[in-house]
Amino acid sequence: MAQSETAYAKINLALHVRKRREDGYHELETAFAFVDDGDRLTFAEAAEDRFEQTGRFAGQLDAPFGNIVSQSLSRLPRQSGLAVTLDKRLPVAAGLGGGSADAGAVFRVIERMYGLPENWQDRAARLGADVPACVRSEACIGRGTGTELEPVENDLSGTPVLLVNSRVPLSTPAVFARWNGVDGGPLPSGPLSRIGREGHNDLEAAATELVPEVADVLAALRSTGATLVRMSGSGATCFALFDNHDAMTSASGRLGSENPAWWRMQGRLR
Structure with missing residues (x-):
């Protein structure tokens, strides 16, 4: 039975850059918030993984096997393949965490269907700095490169x-x-x-x-x-x-x- 999931657009209500690190990355402090709309993905069990992309901005994406959705599928253990269709509604390279949000949607669906491994946060972080926050898609504080997450009082829900x-x-x-x-x-x-x-x-x-x-x-x-x-x-x-x-x-x-x-x-x- 097919399942659908929204990849909620991420916004940074604030983004403070503290320093440039020796490894080339930057120390950040940011407030993540999420919009109740974004890309849309559908999932169905299949003999092997398949990925298709449609939508307004699909042409701006990497080839299917370079896409972060395919990368997410390959890094999460499960009992069967998944056929995934991505309706790309968010622009690419836009500061909305679109690819990270897509990956987050993959993690949520696999969690519902099969469960996630205990080290899912590490697996998410290796896909991108915004991915751990996008898995839960709940307002939070991000530190480090954005992967060290802390809860925050969300008094803006529904705004x-x-x-x-x-x-x-x-x-x-x-x-x-x-x-x-x-x-x-x-x-x-x-x-x-x-x-x-x-x-x-x-x-x-x-x-x-x-x-x-x-x-x-x-x-x-x-x-x-x-x-x-x-x-x-x-x-x-x-x-x-x-x-x-x-x-x-x-x-x-x-x-x-x-x-x-x-x-x-x-x-x-x-």
């Missing part, structure tokens, strides 16, 4: 959110390479709303230098009366939080009319 992307992809390594090297300081303490309100994204300036359209999206979102506007992750997607659903849908409609080439997704925080 209307609008995601906007100019459709210009951004390379994560290129954005980190342009980081100014200044310690962004620790995340604020307290509930998720305070972290979002008092935090920042230390990669925003670097991303804007590489893709000036990021600044255009941020300016457009700030003109909507949103309660919080910020770039997510290493970009280029930006998000806006709203007090009510009508304000969010009105803002989405106006931005869509003024900038029809921009990608938009409406939702609520989980």
